[in-house]
Structure formats: C-alpha cells, structure tokens
Amino acid sequence: MRQNISHLPKKRFKCGLAALAVLALLSLAACAPAQSTPAGATTAPQENTVDVTLVDGTVQMPASLPAGPTTLNVTNNGTTEHSLEVEGQGIEAAIEPHLQPGASGTLEVDLQPGTYEFYCPVPGHREDGMTLDVTVTETGG
C-alpha cells in the first residue's frame, strides 16, 4: 500500500515536469524573436556610403575613406561598359556583370585600414588610367 501511495506523486511529478518543459519551450519561442530584432540598432558598427563615378579613363571618388562596412554606389557615366573592382587587405570584390553606360550598381566591402586599389576590371581600362589608390584610415572612436 505504501508503495502505491508513493507511486502516484511520482507520476504527477513527471507530468508537472513535462508541462514545465513545454511552458519553457513556449516561452523561449516567444522570447527569441523579440531578442533578435533590436529596432534601434544602436550598437551596429558605423556604415559608410561612398559614391563612385566611372567615366572613360577615370575612377572618380574620394582617395581616402574611413574604415568600416562600406556600400559603394557606382555609376557608369562613360560611353562604354565599365565596372569597379576593389583590391587590397585581403579583399577582392567586383561588380558583376559590368555596368553598361548610364547603369549603376552597388558593391559592399568591409574596409580595414590600409591601401586599396579601386580600378575598372574591363580589359585594358586599368592600364588606360581607370585606377585609383585609396587609403582607408581608422575611424576615430
């Protein structure tokens, strides 16, 4: 008899645990979305946007940029197709496909302090002067 009595509470205990586990899972599921969507994004690193203009024979943009995640807004103002390739500090990124005259595109790069070469990857254009040495400097914190 005593064994029977002690049996019942154990079962109930197990049920209670299961219910608690379900509750915990539910509350976790409910909490997760709220934590992963910070509205203000106040702690995000500073993002920079730089306009780059490609004309026949020249890459027009600032020759020095601050470090950080950077979006390059590239416009082809030339008369033939051009593009932009960024090379330096382990980065090698280019806009593909090439930009037709009047077209624009974006290239996102995470710039670290150092020197980079921004040039047009269309064969022959780099040699014709469509290249620019860009210095990236640490942003003052």
Ligand SMILES: [Cu+2]
């Ligand atoms: Cu070009």
